[in-house]
Each structure stands twice: as structure tokens, then as C-alpha cells.
Amino acid sequence: MLDTVMFRTRKNQQAEPAPALPDDVVVIVDRAVNPYLVLFHEPAGFMAEQVRGLRNRLLAMNPDGEPKTLVVASAVRGEGRTVTALNLAMAFSELDRNETCIIDADLRRPSCEQYLNLNPQVGISDVLLGTVSIDKALRDVGQRNLKLLSAGTQTASPADVLGTSRIDELFARLKERFQYVVIDTPPVLSCTDAGVLAARADGALVVLRLEHSLKGQSREAVRSLQNLGTNVLGSFVCELRGQDPGSNPRLSYGEPEA
Numbered sequence: 001m002l003d004t005v006m007f008r009t010r011k012n013q014q015a016e017p018a019p020a021l022p023d024d025v026v027v028i029v030d031r032a033v034n035p036y037l038v039l040f041h042e043p044a045g046f047m048a049e050q051v052r053g054l055r056n057r058l059l060a061m062n063p064d065g066e067p068k069t070l071v072v073a074s075a076v077r078g079e080g081r082t083v084t085a086l087n088l089a090m091a092f093s094e095l096d097r098n099e100t101c102i103i104d105a106d107l108r109r110p111s112c113e114q115y116l117n118l119n120p121q122v123g124i125s126d127v128l129l130g131t132v133s134i135d136k137a138l139r140d141v142g143q144r145n146l147k148l149l150s151a152g153t154q155t156a157s158p159a160d161v162l163g164t165s166r167i168d169e170l171f172a173r174l175k176e177r178f179q180y181v182v183i184d185t186p187p188v189l190s191c192t193d194a195g196v197l198a199a200r201a202d203g204a205l206v207v208l209r210l211e212h213s214l215k216g217q218s219r220e221a222v223r224s225l226q227n228l229g230t231n232v233l234g235s236f237v238c239e240l241r242g243q244d245p246g247s248n249p250r251l252s253y254g255e256p257e258a
């Protein structure tokens, strides 16, 4: 099993003020993208390296390089599943020959589009209901090697839509085209959706958030996933307290010392 990987956060994270530029130079700084998408905002930073560490462990668990579907799950709401799933997908897509797809399978409270500052479009619900083809639903997100399959049109019965046997066909088709398929899901203890998806995926990662996650609930979520036959690969802890390692000169590496 994968050991717990820790993801430190920086308090009061804010965009730096833009430097003064000559009038004829246009620079677009996408402040509307969620600030915790560190692979987008600070790819050279310490937090992005933590996500790459997670990616590398998952790669090491797959020595044959088989295409994989990975569910990102957590016990309750607000534990950092969406941010972790998006950062991990971006980290996979950085590597050559690692075409990656991120699926927003949280049909109850989808947020991938919002976090990436994209307009809502058709997505996985439409594909599973058979109204749109996979090719039409996959969209660019402005990152090389990375495609998004949004949540799509809202449905009254997400569990039924995700529970259809078409999901197996969808995963199989996506694995023909992508090396990694990362799947964002609703909380395990709130509804059956994550369990249904995780049991059909190649593995699941359980996200915990310190100061928010209760150990008992996280354990219960892992047990519930395992009871459904899920291969739980490990956990990822985000939002650790303590000193920001980026500001610790013994941990930072790259900037020459003064």
C-alpha cells in the first residue's frame, strides 16, 4: 500500500501584484483558476513537488505502465478531493506519453469547471445517457496532454446514471486513449457514487484534510470502499499545519544562496 503523502498548504496565499509593463505587452494572469491548483499557479513550488511525489509513487506502483483509472475519494465534503484530483491529473500530464483525462464524476456538486475557470459543457452524464459521444464531450483545458470530461447536464438520479454498465465501456474506451484517468467523486459517506465508481476503477486514493477530517470517518470510508472490492492505494493528506516548507532554507532548493 502507498504510504501517506503529505501536501502542505501556505497560509494567506495571494496572487502577487503584477509588475508594471509597457503598454503594448499583454499578459493574462488567470486569477480565476483555484489558487490551490499549484501545478497551474506554481509548478516550480514546493507544493507542486508534493503532488509530483504522489504521482511518482503511483507510477512506481504501475511498473508495466498499464493505462489506469484512479478514483480520488474522501469520507465527507470539503476534504480537498477536487483540488487533489486536478493537481494529480496535471502532474501526470506533465510527463511525455502520459496523456491524461480528468473526469468530474461529482454529479451532485461538480466543481472542476469552476476551479479551471471554464464554462459548463456536456460531460460524463451526457455520455452515459447516450446523448453525446465521448469524443464530443472531451475538452481541452489549456494544458498539454490533459483533457477534461466535465460532469455534464444535471440529472435527478446521479447514482443511477453512474451505476449503469456503460461506465465499464467508458473506462475501457478512455484507457485506449489515455494513460491515466483521474476521477473526482462525491464523498463516500454521503452517497454511493464514489463506491460504485471506485469498485470499477483500477484503484482509489483517499484524501484527508487535517483539522477537518475525522479519523473514524476516513477509516469508515476506506472500509466501505474495500468492502465493495476497491483497491485502495493509499491516502493523501492536504492542509498540514506548521511552517511553510517553502520558506525553510533547508528545504528549499534551486535558488542560489545569498
Ligand SMILES: Nc1ncnc2c1ncn2[C@@H]1O[C@H](COP(=O)(O)OP(=O)(O)OP(=O)(O)O)[C@@H](O)[C@H]1O
Binding pocket: 007, 008, 009, 010, 034, 035, 036, 074, 076, 077, 078, 079, 080, 081, 082, 083, 084, 106, 109, 111, 187, 238, 239
Ligand atoms: N491544501 C489546501 N489548503 C487549504 N485549502 C484548500 C487546500 N486544497 C483545497 N482547499 C480549499 O478547500 C475547499 C475544498 O477543497 P475541494 O473543493 O478540493 O474539496 P472537495 O473535497 O472536493 O469538496 P466538495 O465536497 O465540496 O466537493 C476549496 O475551497 C479549496 O479551494
Ligand SMILES: [Mg+2]
Binding pocket: 081, 082, 083, 106, 109, 111, 184
Ligand atoms: Mg469536490
